[in-house]
Amino acid sequence: MVVTEGERVTLGELAEITPGPSGSLLDKLGDEPDGVPVVTPSDITDQHHVDTRKLRRLPYNEVARLDRFTLRQGDIVLVRQGSLGRLALIEPQLEGWLYNSSCARVRSLGHLVLPEYLCLYLSSSAVQEEMLRRALPGTVQSLNAKILGNLPVVLPPLDRQRELVEIIADIDELALVHRETADRLDILKLALLDDFLDEE
Known part of the structure; x- marks a missing residue:
């Protein structure tokens, strides 16, 4: 099927959707400062960025077998298990990173959709509600690549x-x-209050 601008299509026609590697492939994941960072749901912010302060990493010698799960600029990492629908747009400095099994990578195909637009669209309340409606039931709701x-x-x-x-x-x-x-105003307010109480 040839997709053209200005129509309603499916995400699968616009992007390659790749669920994260199984947990067994990430069993060496740790908190060491060296290694390749692995994005998890808790690293994804409400502003659709990746919080890099508490990343866990995989040793470099474990990365080669996970080549198909690497990230590049413009990819979208979307949470598919648990906190469904949280997502982040991958920026240039995150290229070569990985993502875990609770996430899926959405990679635009061709030049008909801007990754930034797709990220905004998928984060809209209507689409987020649709994801929840279609999610597989269970103790932990989930979304697969087909959904x-x-x-x-x-x-x-x-x-x-x-x-x-x-x-x-x-x-x-x-x-x-x-x-x-x-x-800054909150800090100023507290400082003024402290100064006032010190004078009493």
Whole structure:
């Protein structure tokens, strides 16, 4: 099937979906400072980034057999077990990293969809609800590659995708500035209170 801009398609028509390696292939995962980082659900932030502060790593000599699970810029890591739907867009500095079995890699095929747009689309409340609705039941809900591949995707023209990505990026930057300002004001408030109490 040939996919064109401006139609509704499935995620599987736009991207390669690869669930993470089985846990047995990551049994040497540890907290040592050396090795290849492995992204887990707890490393994924609400802002769709990877928090690099508490990463676990796999020894370099264990990585060769996991070559098909490496990450590159523009990939999306999506949580498919547990906290379903959390996702992060992979930035250049994370290339060559791995992801664990609770995640899936979504890698865009061709040039019809911007990874940034796809990340925003998959994080929308409507799509997140659809993932939960389609999830396999059990003690821990899960999504497999087939379920993810059948998710519908609205595919606007590339210029419209780019426009949305830029608008959301501007909003995120403004929100970050406001959060940083609020944090500084909280620190100032506490300092003023401490000074006042010291004078009493």
